Amino acid sequence: MRGESLRRLWPLVALIAILLAITLVASLAPDVLQRRATQGLVNLVAVVGLYVFVGNSGVLSFGNVAFMAVGAYVSALLTMKAAAKSVFLPDLPGWLAAVEWPVFPAAIAGGLSAALLAFLVGLPLMRLSGISASIATFAVLVVTYVVLGNWTSVTGGQNSLMGLPIYIDVWTAFAWAAAAVAIAFAYQETRSALLLRASREDEAAAEATGVHIVRHRLIAFTISGFLSGIAGVLLAHFLGTVRVETFYLDLTFLVVAMLVIGGMGSLTGAVAGAVVIAALTELLRQAEIGVAVGGVTLAAPPGLGDAILALIMLLIILFRPKGIAGGKEIAWPGGARDAPPAKRKGGTA
Amino acid sequence: MSAPLLRISGLVVLYGAIAAVRSVDLDVARGEVVAIVGPNGAGKTSLLSAIAGIVRPAGGEIAFAGRRLGGLVLEDVVKQGIALVPEGRHIFASLTVAENLALGATVRSDGEIGADIDRSYETFPILGSRRRQPAGQLSGGEQQQLAIARALLSRPKLLMLDEPSLGLAPTIVDQVYLLLRAIREQDVTILLVEQNAERAFAIADRVHVMSGGQFRLSGTPAELQRDPEFDAAYFGIRMGAA
Amino acid sequence: MDRIVQTLVDAVSVGGLYALTALGIGLIFGVMRLINFAHGELIMIAGYTLILLFGQPIAVAMIGAFVAAIVLALVTERVAFRPLRNADPATLLISSFALSFFLQKTLILLVGSRPKGIDFLPVLGRQIDVLGVRLQSLQIVTIVVSIALLGGLTWFLRATRFGLQMRAAAEDFRMARVLGVRANRVIAIAFAISGILAATVSCLVVAQTGIVQPRMGLQLVIIAFVGTVIGGLGSLSGAAIGGFLVGVATILLQALLPPDLRVFREAFVFVAVTLILLFRPQGLFPARGLRERI
Numbered sequence: 001m002r003g004e005s006l007r008r009l010w011p012l013v014a015l016i017a018i019l020l021a022i023t024l025v026a027s028l029a030p031d032v033l034q035r036r037a038t039q040g041l042v043n044l045v046a047v048v049g050l051y052v053f054v055g056n057s058g059v060l061s062f063g064n065v066a067f068m069a070v071g072a073y074v075s076a077l078l079t080m081k082a083a084a085k086s087v088f089l090p091d092l093p094g095w096l097a098a099v100e101w102p103v104f105p106a107a108i109a110g111g112l113s114a115a116l117l118a119f120l121v122g123l124p125l126m127r128l129s130g131i132s133a134s135i136a137t138f139a140v141l142v143v144t145y146v147v148l149g150n151w152t153s154v155t156g157g158q159n160s161l162m163g164l165p166i167y168i169d170v171w172t173a174f175a176w177a178a179a180a181v182a183i184a185f186a187y188q189e190t191r192s193a194l195l196l197r198a199s200r201e202d203e204a205a206a207e208a209t210g211v212h213i214v215r216h217r218l219i220a221f222t223i224s225g226f227l228s229g230i231a232g233v234l235l236a237h238f239l240g241t242v243r244v245e246t247f248y249l250d251l252t253f254l255v256v257a258m259l260v261i262g263g264m265g266s267l268t269g270a271v272a273g274a275v276v277i278a279a280l281t282e283l284l285r286q287a288e289i290g291v292a293v294g295g296v297t298l299a300a301p302p303g304l305g306d307a308i309l310a311l312i313m314l315l316i317i318l319f320r321p322k323g324i325a326g327g328k329e330i331a332w333p334g335g336a337r338d339a340p341p342a343k344r345k346g347g348t349a
Numbered sequence: 350m351s352a353p354l355l356r357i358s359g360l361v362v363l364y365g366a367i368a369a370v371r372s373v374d375l376d377v378a379r380g381e382v383v384a385i386v387g388p389n390g391a392g393k394t395s396l397l398s399a400i401a402g403i404v405r406p407a408g409g410e411i412a413f414a415g416r417r418l419g420g421l422v423l424e425d426v427v428k429q430g431i432a433l434v435p436e437g438r439h440i441f442a443s444l445t446v447a448e449n450l451a452l453g454a455t456v457r458s459d460g461e462i463g464a465d466i467d468r469s470y471e472t473f474p475i476l477g478s479r480r481r482q483p484a485g486q487l488s489g490g491e492q493q494q495l496a497i498a499r500a501l502l503s504r505p506k507l508l509m510l511d512e513p514s515l516g517l518a519p520t521i522v523d524q525v526y527l528l529l530r531a532i533r534e535q536d537v538t539i540l541l542v543e544q545n546a547e548r549a550f551a552i553a554d555r556v557h558v559m560s561g562g563q564f565r566l567s568g569t570p571a572e573l574q575r576d577p578e579f580d581a582a583y584f585g586i587r588m589g590a591a
Numbered sequence: 592m593d594r595i596v597q598t599l600v601d602a603v604s605v606g607g608l609y610a611l612t613a614l615g616i617g618l619i620f621g622v623m624r625l626i627n628f629a630h631g632e633l634i635m636i637a638g639y640t641l642i643l644l645f646g647q648p649i650a651v652a653m654i655g656a657f658v659a660a661i662v663l664a665l666v667t668e669r670v671a672f673r674p675l676r677n678a679d680p681a682t683l684l685i686s687s688f689a690l691s692f693f694l695q696k697t698l699i700l701l702v703g704s705r706p707k708g709i710d711f712l713p714v715l716g717r718q719i720d721v722l723g724v725r726l727q728s729l730q731i732v733t734i735v736v737s738i739a740l741l742g743g744l745t746w747f748l749r750a751t752r753f754g755l756q757m758r759a760a761a762e763d764f765r766m767a768r769v770l771g772v773r774a775n776r777v778i779a780i781a782f783a784i785s786g787i788l789a790a791t792v793s794c795l796v797v798a799q800t801g802i803v804q805p806r807m808g809l810q811l812v813i814i815a816f817v818g819t820v821i822g823g824l825g826s827l828s829g830a831a832i833g834g835f836l837v838g839v840a841t842i843l844l845q846a847l848l849p850p851d852l853r854v855f856r857e858a859f860v861f862v863a864v865t866l867i868l869l870f871r872p873q874g875l876f877p878a879r880g881l882r883e884r885i
Contacts, residue, residue: 058681059681060681060684060685124865124869125865125869127869128868128869128872130680130681131626131680131681131684131824132868132872134681134684135820135864135868136865136868136869139817139861139862139864139865140865142813142857142858142861143858143861143862146854146855146857146858146861147855147858149854150854150855249809253688253692256685256688257689257692260685260689301700303696303699303700303703303704304700306692306696306699306700307693307696307697307699307700309696310689310690310692310693310695310696310697311693313685313689313692313693314671314686314689314690314693317675317682317685317686317689318671318674318675318686321678321682401769403765403769423768423769424768424771424772424773424774425771427769427770427771428771433769435766435769439763439766439769441758441759441762441763441766441767442762443758443762444755444758444759444762448755448758448759451755452755452756452759452767452770452772453770455756455770455771455772456770456771499770503770503771
């Protein structure tokens with residue numbers, strides 16, 4: 001029995017071990033690489049957040065970056081020093097202007113606020129299927145962007161909020177990343193997630209057997225919102241500033257690209273996507289700095305990285321649509337294991 | 350005996366791992382009406398789809414008018430002279446009756462298309478009276494007539510129909526089958542798939558009973574009606590060893 | 592009174608632009624069930640071609656812009672979308688998203704991301720008097736061109752052989768092929784037409800704003816796309832009407848909303864599209880064939 005449990009937990013253990021290894025190496029590396037690793041871990045939380053919904057429901061969401069924005073702004077507002085707030089946000093309501101929370105409760109508050117938003121928009125939206133749902137999540141992104149970008153009294157509008165406590169270093173990021181992976185893993189083993197994945201393959205059959213697809217989608221969406229919110233918090237306290245422009249199309253593209261490249265069908269895919277993209281961006285950064293060859297510096301032009309990322313995403317879709325992980329979780333030595341299987345419906349097609 | 354118009358040997362059609370058609374041999378002679386009857390899921394539609402080029406067979410050969418159809422792309426099959434009236438009719442509901450008919454002649458470039466369309470309006474008067482209406486407003490029986498008329502406009506040598514009686518009231522089905530008789534008189538070869546064995550028997554020269562992806566029994570309607578194994582074969586009960 | 596007429600003309604002119612863009616998106620969706628986010632990049636390339644050919648006679652520059660858009664459309668169809676012909680809608684969505692970003696980022700790589708100014712058709716900047724109201728001639732031209740193109744496209748679809756094949760393919764692609772309609776040809780024609788539409792919009796936008804930048808197609812496509820959804824995905828007239836309505840709505844909202852709410856007008860538009868998706872997912876003007884007698 002113990003062998004079976006260990007086998008089931010293997011993907012979780014393996015993924016966290018890999019992240020731990022990366023973090024260890026990075027912590028011994030020069031500052032620049034540490035920052036790259038930290039950024040990669042923050043992105044990982046974002047991708048995992050997106051995966052929790054997309055991977056389990058089969059519905060592509062363009063809206064998760066909106067949840068990141070909410071998480072970031074909530075945590076920012078709660079942790080900024082009152083003095084800073086009076087400078088940047090003079091019109092903030094009294095109690096908000098005065099509070100100064102410790103970072104951890106503020107982070108949780110950020111995640112929960114994002115989850116709340118996800119829940120509220122999910123209530124009507126999870127009824128939609130397929131493309132309509134994706135379009136609706138895109139609407140969530142745009143509406144959030146417009147609202148946050150113009151709600152000047154609370155968010156500063158288009159201006160950056162600066163002076164946030166920067167407490168996200170590579171180890172804190174690792175802790176949150178490991179937690180995110182664990183949460184995602186725990187969720188996808190639940191009955192709700194299993195039912196959701198089953199319904200992916202045949203909605204009609206699932207409904208006929210009484211599976212409340214909408215309810216399970218909503219659960220996935222809310223958890224996904226929470227994790228995305230946390231990712232936003234991490235980003236905000238890594239950069240030290242929050243700007244609404246950060247949380248729009250470019251970031252959406254990056255997160256979706258990471259998930260597509262890594263593989264939308266499994267948690268391993270989400271992690272793989274983040275790791276691969278982090279490695280790639282580091283390589284490209286080196287290339288953009290340039291290599292000195294006999295007195296001449298060969299350097300990649302700026303913007304090459306973005307173009308290459310988009311190209312890779314396209315190639316993956318054309319030639320290996322399931323992504324690097326191919327829909328499978330990381331293998332127990334001795335055999336590949338499919339992402340937690342959907343319940344097979346018995347009987348003829 | 351001249352070569353058959355359509356000759357199928359050893360046809361296999363797979364959907365994933367499921368064999369919808371497992372090794373079917375079929376000959377259809379020029380001018381014949383051949384019917385394939387059998388229950389739902391027997392593979393009848395898959396068989397027609399393979400002939401029409403909608404699905405690529407996993408094995409076997411299809412020869413039409415002496416020519417192998419194997420490599421042909423879907424759009425080219427109709428050029429060879431095969432027209433399909435699919436299950437559910439698939440008329441273009443947002444296009445008018447006239448436009449639907451015109452589409453039937455897509456592969457033709459001769460000058461007689463207009464005359465043929467006018468002739469369709471004579472043969473199918475109800476279509477003539479509704480020629481400018483969106484086809485979606487036609488009743489089921491009228492749509493079936495439209496689908497058949499449209500298929501005929503390509504001047505096919507072989508007309509294939511998938512479940513022409515499905516979903517239609519008996520009196521309408523009578524009309525449809527009268528039509529098929531008239532078509533047959535114009536020397537068009539007909540390959541018919543039907544769940545309603547009685548209808549098929551009334552019009553066919555030869556009948557094949559299909560279930561589980563294979564032909565279980567074949568013969569003239571008279572032969573089959575006398576055959577005690579017919580019911581078993583129709584309902585897919587395997588006779589003898591499993 | 593003058594202000595009202597000017598606002599209305601402005602609204603109709605912007606509506607026309609969005610209608611043309613929405614049509615470009617709707618055409619492709621009709622035949623391929625693909626939402627072509629990269630349509631914005633067709634607009635982009637036409638604009639940058641105008642810059643490239645600046646100094647040449649206007650006709651040459653414009654022809655160049657049209658050719659560029661059509662060629663890019665056909666190439667992207669052949670290379671990126673044809674292999675995905677039978678993929679599920681989610682994959683198609685992601686791939687057009689990726690393609691859009693790829694084209695955008697590649698252009699930025701080549702020419703940089705800073706907006707470039709261009710004095711294109713300055714003659715259209717003049718104001719003219721129409722029935723006593725001062726209007727921008729560009730707006731009049733936009734309206735006329737939009738109507739002309741819409742008319743031309745309608746004629747093409749209703750009166751020509753290929754147009755009929757396209758409409759059939761848009762409704763039931765497989766049945767059209769069973770009848771002998773060539774899939775590749777129909778799709779290529781759709782993409783070529785979308786290139787023409789994109790180039791037209793690009794010329795008008797460049798004439799109006801005097802600026803070319805990598806993101807120039809994005810705003811248009813996002814809003815026009817919303818219009819397609821509101822009008823009804825799968826219906827060409829729906830796309831045009833939806834695009835037009837959304838374009839008009841953005842101008843009217845701008846004029847009618849109290850100043851503090853004005854900045855939220857895009858949010859209103861997107862909330863509207865979400866409501867439509869929830870309560871009338873087939874759109875306001877669904878394709879006619881969706882109502883059948885049993």
